[in-house]
Amino acid sequence: MTKALAIQAKSISKTFRISEDSHNTVKHRLFNLFNPPRSKRVEALKSMDFDVYKGECIGLLGRNGCGKSTLIKLLAGVYQSDTGNINIYGTTLLMNLGVGMSHELTARENIYVSASVLGLKIKEIDDIFDKIVDFAELREFIDSKIKFFSSGMVARLAFSIAVNAGADIMFLDEIFAVGDMKFQEKAIKVFESSWIEGKTVILVSHSMDTIKKYCTRTAFMKNGSLVYFGDTEKAVQMYIDDNH
């Protein structure tokens, strides 16, 4: 069985340098030319290789601070890998509590900008515009700036854009924690019905039920290393054992 690649990662790694005093001005750099900043190296991700195929739903498990978020930012092309290389085939959308939205713009403008960044043409956005607004339940606030929105409203709008516009590869970081119970039910429903069909999804969640239900393969991470990548049941078991 040959499948099309969605993401190809070859020996990628990421190390953050955290300096105690920030040398981020010209003045500071000049005055401390012979006194380089003391920096701590934090190895967020240790070298790893893997492939993700189109249409797969991949789970990502691990305890807090194990490098999940760093990994998805690398895979989404937001961060640059220190070593190796990543090939991303398609547009990506990273979604945690919000997607990229400007608080200075109105909901309407944000819908157009975000959907356009995700690769849709204006005409296509016109077609799904009403669907996005209705799903987010924001019809009467459509022309207000989102800086006046509550965090729940922003999150609903973000989710709605992601659901209706969608990128080729979606990184979903605990998205089912959005909105009230009614909205969550709706979100899960749409997630189950049609949304993830044909899309490549990388799902980060601490809910074992969600991972077990949707993911074909699951990765388990510990201290920045990819410990296991394969069968979902086995990965979940490893994660549960790690927590005890």
Added chain:
Amino acid sequence: MIIGILTDWVRRSNKAERLWLLAKIEFKLRYYENKLGLLWALIKPLMDIAIYYVVFQTIMKQNVPAFASYLFIGLILWNFFVESTTGTVQILHTKKYLYEYSNMNKLEIYVSTLLSNAIGLFFNFIMFLLFFNFIERGTTYSTLQTLWILPLFINLYILSLASSLILSNIYVIAKDITQIWQVFTSFLFFLSPIFYKLDIFKERLPNFDYLNPIAGIIINARKATMEGARPDFKLFVWDFGYAVILLFIGIYLLNKLGSKAAEKL
């Protein structure tokens, strides 16, 4: 990288639409937020012209013919350059929402922001043409040579894009580039032939029109729009080369420093 962008263009044709959409929204944000709206974009250069006119024509008696038009064209080009550079030093910070959650090409953010400035310049240029042809006395009418403003504008756009890329990517590692650039632009402003008589400028600062890339563009723009003459081609080619070389440096910096913007800013 440039080839990559061009092939991308052919493959996914929503890029042109996206650039225009972002430019329109940026333009609207800048001008429709305040009470005077778009009018402000037109009043600002007129007020600047009035000030410089009083200082250099009335008080210092420079005796430049059609001095108001002379200032007008110089100032609107200069303002485009300043808005596109000083105004975009922090662009990777203010527009973070665009690249923080997706793999959008950062260069598009620059191109669209400068496009929005270009809309403003377009309105100002129309105003200039109206002023030059109908209000300014003692001048001839615009000729076909005025069309040379288009290649000159492309030159200015590339130069501004290049400077913007260089500055905003340095900003990722050195925040005080904002202040340094402000000092540098006021220096450059007084060393550009914006309100001086061109002969004096050339005499006192020989060859400076070649060193300062914006000076050549302003000199040539005046030739085309006011004198109905062709631009000085040697100067034009020189400035174009200048802008393209800076653009390569800018793109290099974008790949080198800008790619770390998401984690550093």
